[in-house]
Every structure is written in structure tokens, then in C-alpha cells.
Amino acid sequence: GENVEQHPSTLSVQEGDSAVIKCTYSDSASNYFPWYKQELGKGPQLIIDIRSNVGEKKDQRIAVTLNKTAKHFSLHITETQPEDSAVYFCAASIKWGNYKLTFGKGTLLTVNP
């Protein structure tokens, strides 16, 4: 089955700096890659996703890149703010719409004011 590795497990940055979280996946058939943000005491929130037919997607300060050849994808957050502090999870799905997401172990991002 699919295996998703995520790193780093913790990341601390200064406000205004950029943050990058990287994930690798094992199954070359995977074609849907969402990212979730989970704040303390809350459920995961979908923040951005990318499908295998594109290499990059951007939404304001957040961007995701995908390299299918290398089987890795990354989340980029620019101009970080304290409210970006949370746990971020990457995930992969063999087929978009089959909902069987395999999640990475998460990255605790701390943005220091």
C-alpha cells in the first residue's frame, strides 16, 4: 500500500520567514495530494491540494509543488504569521475521489513573533 513520509516533524521559524514542509510517497499511482492544517483542539482543515496533472499550485501565501518523477511534494508558506502555527499533515491518494487518504505523520510548525 501507499506510504507517506513527512519531514521535518517540527519546524520553528521567525515571523515573516518562509516555511517548507516536504513529503514523499511510495506508490507511483497516487495522483491526489492534499494538505491539512490542524490547530490545537480542532479538526484538520483542508488548506490546499494538488492533482498529478499540475506541478504547482498557489493560493495567496501558500503554495504546493509536486514532482511525480521523484515522488515528492512540498508545502511552502511565505511571510509566516503567528496564526500559521499548527500541525500540518500531507496526504496522498491512489485515485482522486476514492477518499482513502494515506497521511504523513505531521509537522508541528511554530511561528515566533
Place this chain on the structure above:
Amino acid sequence: SAVISQKPSRDICQRGTSLTIQCQVDSQVTMMFWYRQQPGQSLTLIATANQGSEATYESGFVIDKFPISRPNLTFSTLTVSNMSPEDSSIYLCSVDIASTGELFFGEGSRLTVL
């Protein structure tokens, strides 16, 4: 977007008892799922809640331990049966609101078993 409500939000239970978690969505959704998030861990899919039929369980999860109901397109329940401390987790309901393949999660039900 839809509102996904879970009850209870948290509970402390005794070993050997059972607890039923409810998930209510404010719009009809085709696909509804239950996930488990163990302390400090990632999310694991327990089962797909199928409307009008038996749930589809993932490897490692069985109906006797985690019975699921899905009486209509807006509601589902997950029961954690004969609980042990190892069942202490956050249980999350998730749905595909617009049948787009994107999953949205409820706030979770935080269960502690003593």
C-alpha cells in the same frame, strides 16, 4: 461550505463501556467517513459509512468493535465498544461536501478511557 458537528466533543469513559459518537452535517453528502487520530499521531481511516447498508471497514478495524450507522445522507454514528485505554483517541467524522473528492473534517470527539 457545510457545517460538520460532532457530539460529544470530549468524554472520559471507564474501561469496558461503550460510547456512541454522532456526526451531523447541515447538507446532504454522499460520502461520509470515520477516522481515528491517536495521541500525537496521524489520521487513520476506520471505515466508510454507507447510507442504507453496512459500513466498509479498513484493515485492522472490525464491525464488532466499531459499529457504524448511516440512516440518511446527513447523519452517522460511530460506536466504540468495550473500550480499553488503547482506544483513547480523537475520532473524526469527514465528508465530501460537494462530491469533488475533497475531504472536510469535523472538530473531532476526544475520548479518554480510564
